[in-house]
Amino acid sequence: MGDGVRLRFFGSLLxxxxxxxxxxxAVGATPSHPYDEAVDRQARHQTTKLIGGIEAVDGTLPWQVxxxxxxxxxxxxxxxxxxxxxxxxxIVTAAHCVTRLSADKVLVVAGSHTLQPGLPRYVVKRIIVHxxxxxxxxxxxxxxxxxxxxxxxxxxxxxxxxxxxxxxxKRLVKDAALTVTGWGVTVENxxxxxxxxxxxxxxxxxxxxxxxxxYDGAIxxxxxxxxxxxxxxxxxxxxxxxxxxxxxxIDGKRTPTLAGIVSWGDGCAHVDKVGVYTRVAxxxxxxxxxxxxxxxxx
Numbered sequence: 637m638g639d640g641v642r643l644r645f646f647g648s649l650l651x652x653x654x655x656x657x658x659x660x661x662a663v664g665a666t667p668s669h670p671y672d673e674a675v676d677r678q679a680r681h682q683t684t685k686l687i688g689g690i691e692a693v694d695g696t697l698p699w700q701v702x703x704x705x706x707x708x709x710x711x712x713x714x715x716x717x718x719x720x721x722x723x724x725x726x727i728v729t730a731a732h733c734v735t736r737l738s739a740d741k742v743l744v745v746a747g748s749h750t751l752q753p754g755l756p757r758y759v760v761k762r763i764i765v766h767x768x769x770x771x772x773x774x775x776x777x778x779x780x781x782x783x784x785x786x787x788x789x790x791x792x793x794x795x796x797x798x799x800x801x802x803x804x805x806k807r808l809v810k811d812a813a814l815t816v817t818g819w820g821v822t823v824e825n826x827x828x829x830x831x832x833x834x835x836x837x838x839x840x841x842x843x844x845x846x847x848x849x850x851y852d853g854a855i856x857x858x859x860x861x862x863x864x865x866x867x868x869x870x871x872x873x874x875x876x877x878x879x880x881x882x883x884x885x886i887d888g889k890r891t892p893t894l895a896g897i898v899s900w901g902d903g904c905a906h907v908d909k910v911g912v913y914t915r916v917a918x919x920x921x922x923x924x925x926x927x928x929x930x931x932x933x934x
Contacts, residue, residue: 670733670876671741674705674716689816689835694749697817697832699796699894700879701727702745703734703781704757712751712830714743718818718878720894721746721795723927724786725761728798729877730897730914731769731779739763744783747792750831751819759784764926766919767934775856777899777914780926799882799895804917807882807895812839814862814882814895816911818875837862837880840910850908858918860896863910876900880913 699721704714717733727744734742743757762782769776787793799807817834845861846853855861862880880896896913925932 670716689833692832692834698794704743706741706743710753711745711755717876720879723795724789725783726927727781731765731777733877734763734779735765746787774900776858778919796894798920799893799917801917810841814880816880818878858915860913860915861910865908
């Protein structure tokens with residue numbers, strides 16, 4: 637795949653897309669894996685952020701986690717993807733972040749605003765990549781991490797609810813306000829941030845995202861697009877796997893709900909190349925089956 641299409645690994649909230657946009661993008665080199673990029677970045681003493689975002693208020697994103705390379709001690713240097721707490725023992729992330737990795741390669745940081753030495757890191761017991769994940773097109777880009785021990789749930793660590801199909805039909809409309817968060821880069825190929833950042837992005841309809849000048853038909857029904865077609869603000873490297881949320885009014889209370897997972901995009905914050913996210917409502921049943929240990933997980 638061409639160098640321009642990137643799965644949002646270590647930087648802003650976008651990933652390197654393994655697209656079949658043969659007519660628009662030269663296919664060839666295989667993009668590197670987020671885990672490998674983190675190891676290489678640490679060796680070169682580089683770090684990775686959210687383009688156009690601002691620092692989040694500490695404690696307001698208790699579902700956000702960092703996936704880190706287990707053998708790198710510094711959580712900031714180890715960070716390679718984001719994720720979201722969906723139950724005390726379970727994290728949801730992007731499949732492209734963890735495909736081909738064994739559980740012992742990854743440690744999770746939860747409940748922290750700033751990635752710094754000395755933070756507790758949680759052991760991963762099992763990685764479940766969606767059985768229909770298609771690396772060549774980044775379709776069904778979702779995976780679950782089962783932790784060896786439950787997280788200490790409380791004010792700093794909370795599970796986030798998944799957007800359901802019925803809610804999606806009412807709320808995921810053109811220009812709906814969504815929020816993407818992560819520790820990715822603030823400029824493409826720039827250094828990563830230590831503190832969690834947040835960016836509000838509008839929903840872009842699938843038909844617009846599939847225009848020839850945009851992604852030329854590469855956006856499947858398992859994906860949603862969000863961002864600014866004029867460019868300038870986006871998720872980028874390091875933000876892959878992290879949450880895209882929408883605020884729902886539940887019993888009169890503002891309730892952030894997981895609508896998407898940072899998946900891929902063409903560069904970071906480029907014109908007509910908004911961020912592409914896994915469409916969570918399509919996988920709510922699968923996530924529930926895995927957590928419950930049911931046969932629907934596979």
